[in-house]
Amino acid sequence: MENLPDNVPLYELDMVKDLISAILGRASAQMMMGSFRTAKIFFGITALNQLSGFISNRLEKEERRILLITDDFTEKFASQVIDVLNSIDAESKVWSGVKPEGPLHTIEEAAEVCREFKPTVLVAIGGGSVMDSAKAIMIKYENPEANLYRILGLGGLGLRKKVKFLIAIPTTSGTGSEVTAAAMLTDMGRDPPKKLTLNHGELVPDIAILHTDFVKDMPPFLTMATGLDALAHATGAYVSTWGGPITDALNIAAIKEILKYLPRSYKYGAKDLEAREKMQMATVIAGMGFGNSKVGIDHGLGHSLGKVFNMHHGFCVGLFLPYTVAYTAKISDRWKDLCPVFGVESNRIERKALLTALLQAIKDFIHSIDGAVFVKEVKDPIISKENYMDNIDLLVNYAETDAVDLLVPRWTHKETYRKIFEYAWDGRDIDF
Numbered sequence: 001m002e003n004l005p006d007n008v009p010l011y012e013l014d015m016v017k018d019l020i021s022a023i024l025g026r027a028s029a030q031m032m033m034g035s036f037r038t039a040k041i042f043f044g045i046t047a048l049n050q051l052s053g054f055i056s057n058r059l060e061k062e063e064r065r066i067l068l069i070t071d072d073f074t075e076k077f078a079s080q081v082i083d084v085l086n087s088i089d090a091e092s093k094v095w096s097g098v099k100p101e102g103p104l105h106t107i108e109e110a111a112e113v114c115r116e117f118k119p120t121v122l123v124a125i126g127g128g129s130v131m132d133s134a135k136a137i138m139i140k141y142e143n144p145e146a147n148l149y150r151i152l153g154l155g156g157l158g159l160r161k162k163v164k165f166l167i168a169i170p171t172t173s174g175t176g177s178e179v180t181a182a183a184m185l186t187d188m189g190r191d192p193p194k195k196l197t198l199n200h201g202e203l204v205p206d207i208a209i210l211h212t213d214f215v216k217d218m219p220p221f222l223t224m225a226t227g228l229d230a231l232a233h234a235t236g237a238y239v240s241t242w243g244g245p246i247t248d249a250l251n252i253a254a255i256k257e258i259l260k261y262l263p264r265s266y267k268y269g270a271k272d273l274e275a276r277e278k279m280q281m282a283t284v285i286a287g288m289g290f291g292n293s294k295v296g297i298d299h300g301l302g303h304s305l306g307k308v309f310n311m312h313h314g315f316c317v318g319l320f321l322p323y324t325v326a327y328t329a330k331i332s333d334r335w336k337d338l339c340p341v342f343g344v345e346s347n348r349i350e351r352k353a354l355l356t357a358l359l360q361a362i363k364d365f366i367h368s369i370d371g372a373v374f375v376k377e378v379k380d381p382i383i384s385k386e387n388y389m390d391n392i393d394l395l396v397n398y399a400e401t402d403a404v405d406l407l408v409p410r411w412t413h414k415e416t417y418r419k420i421f422e423y424a425w426d427g428r429d430i431d432f
Contacts, residue, residue, distance in 0.1 A: 128175030174226025176287025228318025236296020250289035300404035374427030
């Protein structure tokens with residue numbers, strides 16, 4: 001690949017798309033998945049305290065240099081973690097330069113901080129942007145010459161030589177980055193900026209710490225949007241053809257927990273710590289589920305809408321979830337397993353009516369927590385039909401060249417994406 005442009009992700013290249021298509025033509029999706037990857041999970045009231053024991057048992061005192069990675073909002077949580085690290089005489093430093101969506105220039109800035117401080121442990125405290133940035137920072141610190149456009153599960157990265165452990169402490173409940181190999185960054189060189197996907201087994205955090213202190217005060221919109229992200233992860237992964245017995249069980253369990261506890265978490269916030277705790281666990285379960293299978297096309301569509309119109313990732317993928325289920329239903333009946341989970345009675349109902357009932361149940365749930373299921377009803381930002389249609393070519397291009405497109409279970413192309421985006425303007429049901 002020496003002659004390929006350095007600033008174009010592998011998944012956008014026709015030769016890679018053709019290769020993946022050829023492989024999938026000869027092997028089932030389940031046969032392609034050869035391992036199950038996740039983090040060690042510390043949860044409950046002792047979760048944070050377990051961190052000190054984990055580090056002290058594995059690193060000598062002089063090796064305990066911990067870089068805490070945050071954004072300007074989650075920096076407030078750093079002192080709580082430092083208090084625990086002080087108990088084992090660790091040297092700690094905070095870098096709070098993470099920006100939303102992980103612009104590439106911030107990764108280089110943090111890598112330079114690492115070269116000066118020489119941390120042996122990275123602790124990411126934040127939402128998806130912080131945890132994903134920490135994964136990329138680890139790559140650039142360990143290997144300054146690494147090309148982030150080429151991190152797609154191929155070959156070995158050779159990590160864990162300088163950074164012995166990557167610790168993730170999520171402050172939202174939705175992305176699942178704390179247990180997955182994926183990281184979403186932003187290529188600011190595109191106009192408008194475009195999502196850049198990294199995915200490699202060596203990026204899975206070593207430890208995920210789940211404690212309600214870090215999520216209890218999430219505002220309602222963030223609770224809703226990140227919760228819809230988790231729902232899209234589990235549902236989209238389940239209806240795809242990449243699932244197997246382990247991931248299927250995880251995704252179904254995650255959906256059940258989200259349907260039960262997300263409305264409570266959204267409505268009551270810090271007053272319902274049980275719901276907060278359950279949503280933390282549901283996010284991790286969904287993360288293990290989709291992280292070891294594949295997300296639905298709602299993510300490619302949502303990435304596109306979010307970047308073009310500057311909208312929250314979770315809100316966008318939630319909007320496209322019904323379209324994912326309907327589109328995939330043309331090639332698979334796996335969606336039928338979701339009917340009882342969403343409370344849809346399936347006895348003696350013909351297929352089309354049953355699918356319609358399931359899609360309505362999904363939409364009703366999203367509406368129940370003030371999410372949207374078509375673009376026309378989005379209130380912030382308000383998008384005019386003229387503006388939306390003027391940008392539809394760009395939306396299609398970004399979706400078609402998203403990493404998600406590589407492994408969609410049903411063949412897609414420009415006109416397919418265009419029709420989905422057109423239907424999503426006013427909420428028409430997929431009929432193709």
